[in-house]
Amino acid sequence: MMTTQTELEKDRGLFVTGCEAAARAVLVAKPSVIAAYPITPQTEIVEKLSRFIGEERHDCQYIAVESEHSALAACIGASSCGARTFTATSSHGLLYMAEMVHWAAIGRLPIVMANANRALGSGWNIWADHLDSLSMRDSGWLQFYTSTVQEVYDTILIAFRAAENEDVMLPAMVCLDGFLLTHINQPLHLIDEKRYQEEFLDEIRIPHALNFDAPHTLGTLVVPTDNYKIQHNRKVSMDLVKDVIKDAEAEFLRLFGREYHPVMEYRTDNAEVLIVAMGTLAKEAEDAIDMLRFRGVKAGLLQLRQFRPFPDEIVDIISGSKAEKVVIIDRDYSGGCGGIIAQEIKARLYDAGVMREIVNVIAGLGGQDITAEDITKMVEIEGGEFWWGI
């Protein structure tokens, strides 16, 4: 009976939450150090990890730290010694570790972190909002935003490979919408772990890791004649990682059969209006596109899966499309400056000399419920910034 169930699971997968999917992906990548502090709605990720590790599933040091700042500091320490590391946080937890977030990226430590996107206080709100991780967009971490439980799992697996590439050596953040994705149960198809470990992810090798055989120091004084060079090095890697990620995604498709790109297109053929969305809103928007197409509106969707580095192809897709109007949904708001995704896209369109009517819809803040029906109505809004529900 048990065998049969296991076999069935192998074929058809599991039915689990986004948090559990994240934890299961981490176990496949086999980090040797995990340091994390629980925070709603990320808690189940660390609960599952500590339980899996406690049940001897993995040879890993789990450090139960006293704060998020310490969580990332512990990962930085372990990573500086050459270890594969993972942490997870959310919202205020991410901001509490902010100093270390920058430190990890500038120190070129390929730590992988899951962030459960959640709104910021004052006024406690534990629901989905992208401002927490977007406020870390300039720190130099790779940033991915996921739209299904399966995508959470797959993206964490891809993130380890991109981050640890010897020419990259940058930390990666995989974001999942709080509650909407952390707590929903969906089918999850597991990959062949052995194949991942043997064919997809090489053993970690951090060239600058501390080493008794070649003693050196990390994080010492860097004078003005050197600092800008270090920062420029980071730019070079950030440019380079774009192809590294695409290569990892192509390899993931080849080995495991699921396809990902930095920008996922949905029914963009002959589209006269394009919707851009990130996270679970992008998945809900697919239903909206189907409804619009059914009603005769030629609408298409661009799911922004990767925010850092920002995918150049979004400009090519928009400029190559007949669409005169682009509706950008931001689950975030930058004080006095509109939505952050809209700012990024507008800046790139300007550089490319591409003019389109841009509608920036601020929607879904702090868990505001946004339905597919709501999204169908967004294509009727005239250009400029529009706050949904106000």
Place this chain on the structure above:
Amino acid sequence: MGDITEVRFHSRGGQGGATAAKILGMAAFFDGKYSTSLAVYGAERRGAAIISGTRISDTEVKRYSNLRSPDYIVIIDPVLVEIADVTAGASENTIFLINNRGECPPALEDYRLYAVDVTSISLDLGLTVAGTPVLNTPMLGALAKLGLVKQTSLKRAIKKIYSDPRNIKAAEIAYERVVRVQNLQYTLAASEELEEEAYEELEAEGAI
């Protein structure tokens, strides 16, 4: 964008409403369907009114927004009829299933209503947690009777979540005991009701 069956559970914190939604989604998944299950999160705590839900479809379910027009509404704690908006989004086609003994709440008189006394089922089996009867697994047994998922898939899903075999037994008993309520009176066992319905459908199709 496929046709989605939406199921909403009303329970109180600690009664296993969120787990019921998960088990139902898992059972549908075992049936070969696509499903998602979620809980509408607030500051959850023991005793508070909780809403959870499951979406079932033949194709990928892409919705994350709150359930708007449930096809099934399951009331695990009958007290909630008085204090929660259990009929929100309900239409004449919505099927209600309530844990009930004695008279059914008048607020549900106009709806298609089924009832089963799962509290007694669990108490009789001694299926209790900290002295409180387990309500969610037998409610799911009754739901299986209403045709949402196969009983075998449901039992398999329950087994994945709960180790106590009495959960399966409770679901089996509830499967047999669920009844149709009309004019607030228990009328037929659900099976007779469903057989009658199937007969009428066949008749309408000219098959009989």
